Amino acid sequence: MRGNSVKEQTEKAAKKTVRADAQRNENTILEVAKSLFSKYGVDVPVRKIATESGVGVGTVYRRFPKRSDLVAAVFRREVDACVRYAETVQQNHQPGEALTLWFIRYTEFIATKRGLAAALHSKDPAFASLPIYFRSNFEPALKALLDAAAKSGEIRTDIAPYDLLRAIGGLAMANGDDGTEYEHSMVKLMIDGLRFGADQTR
Amino acid sequence: MRGNSVKEQTEKAAKKTVRADAQRNENTILEVAKSLFSKYGVDVPVRKIATESGVGVGTVYRRFPKRSDLVAAVFRREVDACVRYAETVQQNHQPGEALTLWFIRYTEFIATKRGLAAALHSKDPAFASLPIYFRSNFEPALKALLDAAAKSGEIRTDIAPYDLLRAIGGLAMANGDDGTEYEHSMVKLMIDGLRFGADQTR
């Protein structure tokens, strides 16, 4: 939705033409930032991100005027990736299995967001839109998975997608980085819960 | 364990003699820090705390080598105050009422701790002991209140104190600063839940 190819504005708004190197750099910065955030936390110095990306700090700040803008951009990217995964998994697996796989992916997403919990409650305007972005992307994605599983009679239909997102988000958030096994078992438990009573709902 | 000067062990313990002004300053710093934390968040500059306390930064750092040590100290103080309140309220109110009053006080405590949520998950050693401190102080305090209410037949006995702490903590944490009314009603709901079935448990 943003990579408007170069020459397509033949007439009206010919003010674009993002230079190729700029585009490339923005991408690199986001990749590097993501990796450094997960390695050192969201507090890594901008300078480090810049150096590791092979650019100067000026370049980072031109694209992301505030540090928090960069953090928010990485966040959105990861939401997108997780949503995309929901689509992929839905195409390649049975509904019930797809649900399990996606929940696990989702807990991994949440686990890396622990450092942002405070930021989301902060007043920084860069983060203001993130909760909405989160919900308006994840809710439909999960709804699609649930609908598919409900349609095949595997789960019941009286659980709201958003409530599930919160519940699983909560349990993934509450545990340390070692919680993988715990998380998987909780996810299974939740899906069992969804399966319970599946028959009487159809 | 480190500054054992030679002459101060006349026999066993004579290692005290905290100078009066030092004691006074430490107290002032903690008071001021608490008030500034709640006004501006835990990110207020140490300089500001020092100035407002009428001391130099050096004085603050002598007592609290790291910024986070100060934050942790204020946290412990507030835990203590909240626990003390449990004792007070238990002496001056009927068990059921005491429970309500204390839960409200507790939600207020939690609400001011939103900024620390991330810190508690951080690796800063100053915060490492806080979760244990939290639990080992709050759990017995709440247990006493619950026991009293159970003894008078007002509530049932099958709810673990720590689970209650987490549940109420969770709801207080999840809401914005405007959540007072919501929180009170949720607390009432929880206590009603405790009252439910009180009779068959005795």
Added chain:
DNA sequence: TGTTTATACGGAACGTAGATCCGCTTGTCA
């Protein structure tokens, strides 16, 4: 292909905040 120019780049420089250092002050004890 050569010229022009809007875009983008890098990193020096600035302001602020945490943390340290050390010469000066003061409470305490005899």
Added chain:
DNA sequence: TGACAAGCGGATCTACGTTCCGTATAAACA
């Protein structure tokens, strides 16, 4: 009251976010 350890404060060092501006270059044009 005098001596001195305990305590004080703020100048100073370091690190980080952010800004600025001279230089480099991709892209448009000839």
